[in-house]
Amino acid sequence: MTRWTLDDIPDQSATCAVVTGANSGLGFETARGLASAGAHVVLACRRPDAGEAAAAAIDEAFPDASLEVRELDLASLDSVKRFARGVRQAHDGLDLLVNNAGVMAIPRRETADGFEMQLGVNHLGHFALTGRLFDALRRGSRVVSVSSIYHRQGAFDFDDLQWEDSYDKWDAYARSKLANLLFAYELQRRLDAEGVEMKSVAAHPGYAATNLQSRGPKEMGSRLRLLAMKAANALVAQSARKGALPTLYAATMPDVEGGDYYGPGGFRELRGYPEQVASTERSKDPVLAGELWRVSEELTGVSFL
Numbered sequence: 357m358t359r360w361t362l363d364d365i366p367d368q369s370a371t372c373a374v375v376t377g378a379n380s381g382l383g384f385e386t387a388r389g390l391a392s393a394g395a396h397v398v399l400a401c402r403r404p405d406a407g408e409a410a411a412a413a414i415d416e417a418f419p420d421a422s423l424e425v426r427e428l429d430l431a432s433l434d435s436v437k438r439f440a441r442g443v444r445q446a447h448d449g450l451d452l453l454v455n456n457a458g459v460m461a462i463p464r465r466e467t468a469d470g471f472e473m474q475l476g477v478n479h480l481g482h483f484a485l486t487g488r489l490f491d492a493l494r495r496g497s498r499v500v501s502v503s504s505i506y507h508r509q510g511a512f513d514f515d516d517l518q519w520e521d522s523y524d525k526w527d528a529y530a531r532s533k534l535a536n537l538l539f540a541y542e543l544q545r546r547l548d549a550e551g552v553e554m555k556s557v558a559a560h561p562g563y564a565a566t567n568l569q570s571r572g573p574k575e576m577g578s579r580l581r582l583l584a585m586k587a588a589n590a591l592v593a594q595s596a597r598k599g600a601l602p603t604l605y606a607a608t609m610p611d612v613e614g615g616d617y618y619g620p621g622g623f624r625e626l627r628g629y630p631e632q633v634a635s636t637e638r639s640k641d642p643v644l645a646g647e648l649w650r651v652s653e654e655l656t657g658v659s660f661l
């Protein structure tokens with residue numbers, strides 16, 4: 357594959373997109389890239405003021421950008437419901453949903469509905485969101501799930517799904533990122549089985565310098581870890597703009613097929629330009645994915661397909 361960059365995004369002027377976590381890091385760059393190619397972008401943000409600031413920054417770079425900021429807290433099923441209702445009322449349909457928002461390696465916390473925060477925000481919130489927007493997406497649309505290299509360490513214990521018996525912040529992150537891939541592939545299997553014209557694809561950014569790495573150390577009050585994360589970001593990570601390229605490729609390119617997974621093609625998939633990449637056998641396990649889907653429906657009260 358040749359080096360694919362922002363200049364290669366096809367015209368998006370007919371696209372109405374939702375990007376979660378669009379105020380920061382990869383979500384911001386994804387929203388910016390889509391808007392630069394003419395898409396109407398709904399910036400779905402936990403903090404509306406941060407969303408407005410992000411929209412202003414995109415607007416400054418691209419004065420013709422078509423943007424809309426809406427509040428979405430993925431740590432609250434009520435908020436997900438309100439957000440989806442608002443989007444459905446405001447738009448005839450959606451062409452693209454980018455499930456990007458996330459938290460990483462934070463001390464154990466719970467969402468408003470009592471889910472462990474990383475599983476709750478990274479997977480269950482996006483599961484509910486996709487379900488609640490599903491009918492709006494039934495027009496040959498795409499759903500992009502943002503996973504991570506960390507999915508490789510992910511494992512499921514359905515007897516302690518919420519990490520009540522034991523908690524390891526990295527294991528919990530890995531599980532949530534494995535869940536993103538299990539969801540993406542299972543969604544495609546279900547779309548195929550029902551003959552629904554929609555694509556479910558996945559992407560990961562490699563290692564990109566964003567705010568993701570600092571939230572955990574900040575919540576732990578660890579200045580040393582915060583400094584270490586900042587140093588690693590400065591020395592090793594690629595930029596958030598480059599890290600967003602696999603998501604943008606998966607979201608916009610015509611050659612993308614349902615079930616594809618994109619990441620950076622460089623050293624150990626940590627950096628580089630977008631390429632199709634492989635995920636673990638576990639991430640493709642239909643039995644595990646089916647069980648996760650069933651449990652996700654039960655926990656969120658949202659059923660689709």
Ligand SMILES: NC(=O)c1ccc[n+]([C@@H]2O[C@H](COP(=O)([O-])OP(=O)(O)OC[C@H]3O[C@@H](n4cnc5c(N)ncnc54)[C@H](OP(=O)(O)O)[C@@H]3O)[C@@H](O)[C@H]2O)c1
Pocket residue numbers: 376377378379380381382383401402403406428429430431432456457458459460477478502503504505560561562563564565566567568569
């Ligand atoms: N950066 C990397 O190297 C890397 C590597 C692999 C995968 N990823 C994935 O990339 C995605 C984006 O992360 P990032 O690196 O861009 O991090 P980031 O800069 O910290 O951005 C995360 C975004 O998610 C939002 N968010 C957090 N909790 C939320 C909630 N409860 N409801 C709604 N939005 C919420 C944040 O909003 P606030 O600003 O309000 O907190 C922020 O907009 C994540 O899914 C992450 O797992 C990143």
